[in-house]
Amino acid sequence: MSQEEAKWESIINDLKNGNNEVLRIFFEKHSRYCISRLTKENQCTKADAEDIFVESIMNLREKLVAGTVDKVMNERSYLYKTCYNMFLVRYRNQKKVNSLSDEITRFYYDSEYQSEETKAMTNELMKITMSAWEHLTEKCRDILHFFYVDKLRMEEISHLMELSNADVAKSTKSRCYKKFMEKAMELKEAESIPSKK
Structure with missing residues (x-):
């Protein structure tokens, strides 16, 4: 050798x-x-x-x-x-991901002045988002929640999730977000295809 x-x-x-x-x-x-x-x-x-x-x-x-x-x-x-x-x-993949990400972001800015059509689209996208969220592992849901909702730093997340360091936490968060967006896009595309009778 x-x-x-x-x-x-x-x-x-x-x-x-x-x-x-x-x-x-x-x-x-x-x-x-x-x-x-x-x-x-x-x-x-x-x-x-x-x-x-x-x-x-x-x-x-x-x-x-x-x-x-x-x-x-x-x-x-x-x-x-x-x-x-x-x-x-x-x-x-960036353009496709950004396009859907913009739509998902609008979920959190609902308004009483939305048209019925816009509300229907928002409800449909909310269902897609929740379904995509349910497809994630518990670990992915936790790390995304810690980062986007609780606004924790990567050092804090790595400690909470018992990861070796902040870089591993950052990489894990990126992979989980990518999985979430890909699943949401997959579900959105499936919704747009008419079912065969």
Whole structure:
């Protein structure tokens, strides 16, 4: 076994045993480079770039633990390539997600002056939202509630939910929000398709 293979075998064993120190090292070594490239070359906001980078670290961890990746020859290139692919997926879906997100946001600004048609649409979207919410795991509902309703900081959420740190909480929140929006879009599209008799 080569020195490089032994290094990655040790890293994988550490991760499987719950020792995530190497992830902190990867973060410190490569976050500035990856986040800077995403923001400068791809018109990605800094906040989104930070989210994406954390997700790329968690993605690498999952692949190493699952055995779908056993070593990485160039950590920086691998992480940036993962970040770029994640950015492209977000960019492609952003318009659809934003469109539905705007509609869902209107739920909380109902008015007595709405027309009957608008009220009917609001009620329909409320049903879709509640149904999408019920499809989430309890963990996802909790983290979204803590962040969007209770307005807790990520450090507080990570402590309450017994997550390892604020970055993990942030990544988990992003994944849960994405699942929620995707399910809501799926349900909305299904509602718009006439049923066959």
